[in-house]
Amino acid sequence: MKFNGFRHLREGAKGLVRNGWMTFASVSAVTVTLLLVGIFAMLMFNVNKISDNVEKDVEIQVFVEREADQTKIDSVGDSLKQLPGVASVRYSSKEEELDRFKEQLGEGSEAYRSVEKDNPLHDRYIVKATSPKETETLANSIEKMENIDSVEYGKAYVKKMFNFLEGVRIGGIIL
Template sequence: MIRRFFRHLIESLKSLKRNGWMTIAAVSSVMITLSLVAIFASVIANTIKLSDDIQNSVRVVVYMRKDIQDQSEQIEKDGQMVSNENYHKVYDALTAMKHVDKADFSSKEDQYNKLIKTAGNNWKIFDGDANPLYDAYYVEATAPKYVKQVSADAKKIEGVSEVKDGGVDTQRLFALGTFIRNWGLIGVGLLIFIAVFLISNTIRITIISRSREIKIMRLVGAKNGYIRAPFLLEGAWIGLLGALVPSILVFYVYNLVYTSMSNNLADQNLFLYSPHLLIPTMVGGLFGLGILIGAIGSSISMRRFLKI
C-alpha cells in the first residue's frame, strides 16, 4: 500500500515535469485564483473585525440633571457639608439594569477637558460653574443588540436628564456590520467555488491531452483507482505549488498594510488582526485549500470527461 502510494507520488511528479507548459498553466490558474481569495479573505476578515470593534464600542451616554451629584458622598448646603441623599442612586440603578456590563462616570470637568483636547483651545471660554456640560455615565451593554433596550430603560431612571445612543446611525451601523459579515462569507465561498471550477477546467485540458495514455493503461487492465491516483496527486501538487506565491504575497503585503494602518486605527480604539495571528492562519489555509481544490478539480475532470 505504502509502496504503491510512493509509486503514484513519483509518477505524479514525473507527469508535472513531462507536461511542462500545461503544468505552468494550471499552477498559474491556481496562483491567480488563490491570490484573489487571499486578498478578499484578508480584507473581509479585517472589515468584519473592525465592524465588530465599532459595534462593541457603541455606548449609551446617560446625562444627569444639574441638581444631581451622583458621585459625591457629601454636598454643600446652606454653607455646610451634609450627606448626599442622591449618592450613587443613578449609578446603582444603571448597574442593576438587565444587559448592562458596566457604567463609567465622566464629570462635566472631564468632558470639558476632552472637548478642549479634541476641538482646541478656542473652546476655553468656560470656567468653573460656567461649564455648561453635564455629568454623565458611559454605559456599555453586554452585547450591541441590547443598546436600544438599555437606552430605553435608562431614560426611566429618576435624575436622568438625557440619554444618547446614536439613534438611527447606530442601527445603520449594526445593519452594515451584519451585511458585511454575511455577504463577505458568501463572497469568499463564491471565490472558492470559482477556483474549483477554473482549476478543474485547467486540469481537464491536461487530462484530455493525455487521454491516449489513459486508454492504454485501461487496455492493459489497470483499475480505475490506479489510473485516478496519479492525477489526484498531480492536482494536489498543482494546488500546493499554486499556493506558494499567494502565501508570500500575504506575508509581505499584510505586514506592510498592518504597519502603515495600525497606529491610525489604534487612536480610534480599532485594531486589525495581528500578523502573528492572521498570516500563519491564512498561509496554512491557502496551502490546505490549494491542495484540496487541486485534488477536487482533478477528480471532477476525471469523472466528468473521461468517464473513468
C-alpha cells in the same frame, strides 16, 4: 523482483516536459485559485475583526440633571449598574467634563472662558451594553429612570451600522 521506482519519476518528468504548456496552465490555475481563496479569507477575517471592534465601541452617554446633588448622582450610577444587559458603567463629573472641554478647545478660547465661570455641563455616565445589539433597548429603559436629563447613543446611526456590518459579513460568506 527489481525496484523501478525511479522509472515512474523519470516518465513523469518526461510528460511534464512534453506537455509544458498544459503543465504551466494547470499550475497557474491552481496558484490563482489558492491566491484568490487566501485573499478572500484574509479580507473576511479583517472585516469581522473591524466589525467586532466597531460594535464594542458603541456606548450610551447618560447625562444626569444639572440640579441633582451627589446622592442622586450616586443613586443613578447604582441603578445603572443593576440594569440587566449592562456590561460596564463609567462616571465622569462636571469638572472632568470641563477639563475635557478645555483640552478640546484650549484655555484661550472664548467658549472656554464663558463656561469656566459657571460650569453648565452635566455629570455623565458612560454605559456599555453586554451585547451591542441591545443598546437601543437599554437606552430606552435608561431614559425612563429618575434624575436623567438625556440619553445619547447615536440612535440614527447605530441601527444602520449594525445592519451594514451584518450585510458585509453575509456578503463575505457568500463570496
